[in-house]
Amino acid sequence: MRARLLADNRWKRTVPVVALLALALLYRLWILFSIKDYPVLAVPAADSAMFDAWARDIAQRSFWGDEVFFFDPLYPYFLGIFYALFGHHPLAATVVQAVLGVLGLWMLFEGARRLFGYPVAVAALAAGAFYRTMAFYDVVLVKDFLGPVLLEAAFLAVALVHTTGRHGWWAGAGAACALAGLVRGNLLLLVPGLVLAAWLVPVRDARRALLALAGAVAVLLPVALRNSVVGGEFVLSTAEMGTNLYTGNHAGNDTGRYEPPPFLRRATTVNELLDFQEEAERRLGRRMGRGEVSAYWRDETFRTIAEAPGRFLLLTAKRAALLTNRIEVPDVYYMDYIARRSVPLALPAVTFGLAAPLAVVGLARSRRDWRRLLVPYLLLALPILSMVIFFVFDRYRLPSLPFVALFAGMGATHGWNDWKVRDIRGLKAGAALLLASAAWVNVPLERLVNVGRFDFTVAHYNDAVSWERLGRPAEAARELEEVFRLRPEYRGNSKMTWFAGRSYERGGDPRRAAEYYRLAAEHTPGRAALWVDLARVLLAAGDVPGARQALEQADGAVRRTVPAGEVLKELDALRRRLS
Numbered sequence: 001m002r003a004r005l006l007a008d009n010r011w012k013r014t015v016p017v018v019a020l021l022a023l024a025l026l027y028r029l030w031i032l033f034s035i036k037d038y039p040v041l042a043v044p045a046a047d048s049a050m051f052d053a054w055a056r057d058i059a060q061r062s063f064w065g066d067e068v069f070f071f072d073p074l075y076p077y078f079l080g081i082f083y084a085l086f087g088h089h090p091l092a093a094t095v096v097q098a099v100l101g102v103l104g105l106w107m108l109f110e111g112a113r114r115l116f117g118y119p120v121a122v123a124a125l126a127a128g129a130f131y132r133t134m135a136f137y138d139v140v141l142v143k144d145f146l147g148p149v150l151l152e153a154a155f156l157a158v159a160l161v162h163t164t165g166r167h168g169w170w171a172g173a174g175a176a177c178a179l180a181g182l183v184r185g186n187l188l189l190l191v192p193g194l195v196l197a198a199w200l201v202p203v204r205d206a207r208r209a210l211l212a213l214a215g216a217v218a219v220l221l222p223v224a225l226r227n228s229v230v231g232g233e234f235v236l237s238t239a240e241m242g243t244n245l246y247t248g249n250h251a252g253n254d255t256g257r258y259e260p261p262p263f264l265r266r267a268t269t270v271n272e273l274l275d276f277q278e279e280a281e282r283r284l285g286r287r288m289g290r291g292e293v294s295a296y297w298r299d300e301t302f303r304t305i306a307e308a309p310g311r312f313l314l315l316t317a318k319r320a321a322l323l324t325n326r327i328e329v330p331d332v333y334y335m336d337y338i339a340r341r342s343v344p345l346a347l348p349a350v351t352f353g354l355a356a357p358l359a360v361v362g363l364a365r366s367r368r369d370w371r372r373l374l375v376p377y378l379l380l381a382l383p384i385l386s387m388v389i390f391f392v393f394d395r396y397r398l399p400s401l402p403f404v405a406l407f408a409g410m411g412a413t414h415g416w417n418d419w420k421v422r423d424i425r426g427l428k429a430g431a432a433l434l435l436a437s438a439a440w441v442n443v444p445l446e447r448l449v450n451v452g453r454f455d456f457t458v459a460h461y462n463d464a465v466s467w468e469r470l471g472r473p474a475e476a477a478r479e480l481e482e483v484f485r486l487r488p489e490y491r492g493n494s495k496m497t498w499f500a501g502r503s504y505e506r507g508g509d510p511r512r513a514a515e516y517y518r519l520a521a522e523h524t525p526g527r528a529a530l531w532v533d534l535a536r537v538l539l540a541a542g543d544v545p546g547a548r549q550a551l552e553q554a555d556g557a558v559r560r561t562v563p564a565g566e567v568l569k570e571l572d573a574l575r576r577r578l579s
Contacts, residue, residue: 013118017109017125021102024129027344028098032139034342036091039466039475041140044090046332046462048141055079056088068231068290069238070273073223074182075143094139101138104149105129108402111152111159115372116410123409124402132349133328133394134401136335143183147399150180151187151379154194155403158375161208170198170208173375174215180399182223185238186386187399191216193378201371233291242294243276245301248319248391249312256318257329258391318449319388326353326442327454328394334459335394352397353442355408360437361430362410379403457486461496464503473506494520498530501537510540521553528557535574551575 035041044052050071058065058080082093105128112121128134138145154176157169173194181188195216199209220236227235246261253259263279264272280296281288288296305312322329328336328351339345359380366373380403387396411430418426446454464479480500483490490496501516514537521530531554538547551574 016122017106020122020125020129021106024105024125024135025098025102027130028101028135028138029095030344031135031342032091032094032098034344035139035338038338038341039470040332040459040462043466043469044141045466047143048332051076051079051141051143052090055083059083059088064226064230066230068227068233068235069223070240070290072143072181072183072185072238072240074179075146078146079141090141094141097145098138100149101134101145104152104402107149107152107156108406111156112406112409114159114163115376119413119416120406120410123412124406125409127350127355127405127408128402130350131355131401131405132335132345132351133398134405135349136333136345137395137398140333142332142395144395144398146183147180147187147383148402150176150183151190151383151399152402154180154190155376155379162372167208167211170211171215171218173198174212175219176215178216178219182219182237184383184396184399185241186390187383188237189382189386190378193382194375197374197378201374231290233289235291240294242296242298242301243273244390246276246297246304248389249301249304249315251304251308253315253391256315256322256392258331258393316388319390319392321443321445321449322392323384323387323397324356324441325445326351326356327445328352329392330454330458331393331395332462334456337456337459350405352401352404353438355401355404356441357434357438358408358411359404360407360411361433362407362412362414364433365414365430366407366410376403376406380407455486457483457490460486464499468499468503473503474508477503477507477509477512491519492523494524494527494530497523498533501533505533505537505540510537513537514541514543514546521550525553526557528554531557532574539574539577547574 041048043049054071054076058077060083063080079093082096083089086092105125108128109121109125112124134148154173157173157176160169161167161173174191177187177190177194180190191213195209195212198212199206224234224236227233247253247258248256250259250261252261260272264275276297277288277290277293280293284296330337335345363377370377380400383399384397390396411434415427415430417423418430460479460482464476464483467473467476467479477500480496480503483496484500497516498520501513501520503513504510504516505513514534517530517534517537521527521534524530531550535547535550535554538544538550
């Protein structure tokens, strides 16, 4: 009879977990198939384009590469191995990502069950399963989904140490944190944090610390050796820190968000590296390795901070506020914008504004058990704290979100238990803390301090680029019109207006193309190519006098600067047509 009761109880506990994991997977797949034809996702852009190209290079040309890693390598290698085994199928890769994301949720549940009990674990799983940001990044072609999965693995490994007494799991936790550092470099800070926690809690034990360190070294040493052999520089993981540090703190950044320095001319992620390298080499007058470039921009950042420490403190405060606010600072992907065309993204779901206040309650109620919670505290706090000196995007907060869900589940469980026993004092304290933290998390920072605008300008521009690459210039032109509507000042940007002119020209509307080419040419009158473009579309629109005037301007620009040979050829061809 007792065995039957135990089996029934086990079944009752298993069914909700299996159901939540299945729903989590369905939610992610629903999001994926609702957005797969969205332009900026149908054609990989920015970081996604870089990861896709790097993965294809790994699969088709060179597994080891040719130089020191500048970008974090784990995700491109994950994607490259997938492409090598199954072919270039990005959609299938994102399905695998969704499965791995749900596997991470199971690890979160299992770790929480072992450390805090079934109710907290189920509440944490429910919060993570329907956390919109986590679900979205599980199914797009960016590296960040791997960070939460690996930290959830580290959490489970530590939970297994506590429940099985097998200290060898510390090596697994160290390896998982090091792998997370190969997804996002700032997560490498978790390695010394984990080693310290292993040594201190519950009593000082050097063996535990050495196991955690050995697990991390087993991951990082091969990467450092690969960098030495291939690139000729001993770089532990990547040579990216200095450029990121400078981007977040240079004199022109006053928001704490991504603000590229003025010498960055190239639009793509990979080519930004070339701009940073060329500028550093121009300033020093010599060739530099990747590690040297990173060190140079790190030192430049420290010099900038030393010159204006107050400004740095203000920027850091803005970043800290953004990292603890409901705002999901967009990068390439604007979830609220994409949700206009995606039913699952538009549905009510768990968000930071909802989960974080509950997590604060959970943190407060669990403070007496801090020794058992030291590693979860680190996994929650260090990914966020390590970003306050760089710059802020929504996906940079992603590694902490499983542990926001964990402590939110803890807070909700404590509140429910207080309600059941009618602990009025506990309910009042919890409600006061919940309201205070909700007020902070939901402060409208965009209205109170200068953290930049949060409209959909960049989303429309990204869509325009993707429509252009898909061979649909009319849709690109439509998106650019939205850009100009939201930011009228962009009509003075010759690159933007030239892009609009080209889209209208390719879309078969030479008169509208002429309007934007003229704006571009008048804003940059010394560029002969812009006047040639204007002359070409004016001629196509039947405006012969206007075309002649544009060619006269082009001739004047040629006398001042020598344009590319193709421009000169087209200029001669237009002269012959008008003669």
